[in-house]
Amino acid sequence: MTKNFFQILNKDKETAARTGLISTSHGTISTPVYMPVGTKASVKAINHHDLYEMGCDIILGNLYHLYLQPGIDVIEKSGGLHKFMNWNKNILTDSGGFQVFSLSKIRKITDEGVQFRSIIDGSNHFFSPEEVVRMQASIGSDIIMVLDECIEFNEDYKYTLNAAQRTLKWAEISLKTRNKINKEIGEIKVFGIIQGGFIKDVRRFCAESISSMDFDGIAVGGLSVGENRDITFDILRHTINYVDRSKPLYFMGLGDPIGIIYAIECGVDMFDCVMPTRISRNGSIFTTHGKINIKNKRFTYDFSPLEQSCDCYTCANFTKSYLKHLYKSKEILASMLLTTHNLKFIFNLVENARKTIKAGSFLKFKEDFIKNYHVD
Numbered sequence: 001m002t003k004n005f006f007q008i009l010n011k012d013k014e015t016a017a018r019t020g021l022i023s024t025s026h027g028t029i030s031t032p033v034y035m036p037v038g039t040k041a042s043v044k045a046i047n048h049h050d051l052y053e054m055g056c057d058i059i060l061g062n063l064y065h066l067y068l069q070p071g072i073d074v075i076e077k078s079g080g081l082h083k084f085m086n087w088n089k090n091i092l093t094d095s096g097g098f099q100v101f102s103l104s105k106i107r108k109i110t111d112e113g114v115q116f117r118s119i120i121d122g123s124n125h126f127f128s129p130e131e132v133v134r135m136q137a138s139i140g141s142d143i144i145m146v147l148d149e150c151i152e153f154n155e156d157y158k159y160t161l162n163a164a165q166r167t168l169k170w171a172e173i174s175l176k177t178r179n180k181i182n183k184e185i186g187e188i189k190v191f192g193i194i195q196g197g198f199i200k201d202v203r204r205f206c207a208e209s210i211s212s213m214d215f216d217g218i219a220v221g222g223l224s225v226g227e228n229r230d231i232t233f234d235i236l237r238h239t240i241n242y243v244d245r246s247k248p249l250y251f252m253g254l255g256d257p258i259g260i261i262y263a264i265e266c267g268v269d270m271f272d273c274v275m276p277t278r279i280s281r282n283g284s285i286f287t288t289h290g291k292i293n294i295k296n297k298r299f300t301y302d303f304s305p306l307e308q309s310c311d312c313y314t315c316a317n318f319t320k321s322y323l324k325h326l327y328k329s330k331e332i333l334a335s336m337l338l339t340t341h342n343l344k345f346i347f348n349l350v351e352n353a354r355k356t357i358k359a360g361s362f363l364k365f366k367e368d369f370i371k372n373y374h375v376d
Contacts, residue, residue, distance in 0.1 A: 014363045016267035024142045026090045029057045031269040041085040045335040064096025080140030092143040095132045129170035133177040146174040148193040160197035164206045167195045191217040211244035219250040280338035286345040290374030299324045312344035
């Protein structure tokens with residue numbers, strides 16, 4: 001592991017929250033950090049310039065989707081994923097394990113990897129843990145996620161343990177692959193993933209095992225898959241007791257404001273989710289007082305911005321009335337403007353968390369935010 005890949009800068013005295021810095025060849029990333037999801041080499045309904053203006057230093061891509069379309073060979077021939085999509089900051093690529101997990105009727109999991117059918121044309125494909133790391137390295141990912149087995153909520157003990165053991169076997173193969181690649185083409189960064197479902201001793205076993213391996217970072221997977229939030233954070237708090245905290249900790253698939261605040265309090269450094277962009281396209285907007293829906297009748301004659309205190313382009317230039325009109329008219333601009341606001345809201349939230357951790361006032365910030373944020 002590169003000596004200064006991750007540095008811890010500040011630790012909160014009242015919680016496990018902390019700030020840090022991740023450094024790669026594409027720049028530094030201040031943590032905690034929210035990473036917008038650009039599954040198919042594009043964050044939906046927003047352009048790169050606007051993401052840069054918001055201070056976005058890292059986005060996600062998804063190997064499963066990129067493999068199917070446009071194809072790894074296309075991205076390789078273009079000069080890598082950064083050049084292909086003309087993105088000059090960091091990219092984390094997910095292995096596609098979650099997508100494969102969600103395709104239960106058209107995939108088969110073995111100890112060697114995952115066989116699946118394409119959602120595009122039904123053709124058969126196979127992902128091995130070694131191939132998944134190699135493909136991500138070949139397209140120039142700054143942070144590579146290993147292949148893991150994500151399971152359904154409330155699976156029984158035997159199934160959960162078997163899936164965790166398979167994930168650990170794949171993790172070992174992934175590390176060997178990383179070490180080979182480091183000798184062949186240069187250093188890559190690979191994160192291991194903790195699975196274990198919702199069975200605490202399996203979670204502990206998996207967390208301790210992944211932490212004992214020489215990964216560059218550690219991710220908590222298999223949460224936010226339909227369970228109650230209280231269960232999510234009970235398992236998270238339990239899991240991180242057994243994680244090597246000298247490495248960055250990534251909570252996969254978390255993007256709601258309250259969830260983000262709780263995760264930061266637990267010591268999470270990185271998180272991603274499609275939620276902020278997806279709900280924008282459905283007319284839902286984050287505000288400091290909770291979510292609102294622009295379709296609501298009360299906004300017809302509301303000529304105020306989405307939020308007075310927001311410094312995003314949307315709030316500086318447009319009213320709720322106009323945004324409702326765009327949405328009801330099915331104008332593409334509605335998705336773009338609402339996405340701009342929701343992403344800026346999350347970026348501001350995380351930036352304020354970093355500032356208050358540094359200032360020693362994170363707990364008050366958390367309590368004030370939760371008190372004011374109405375959850376529907």
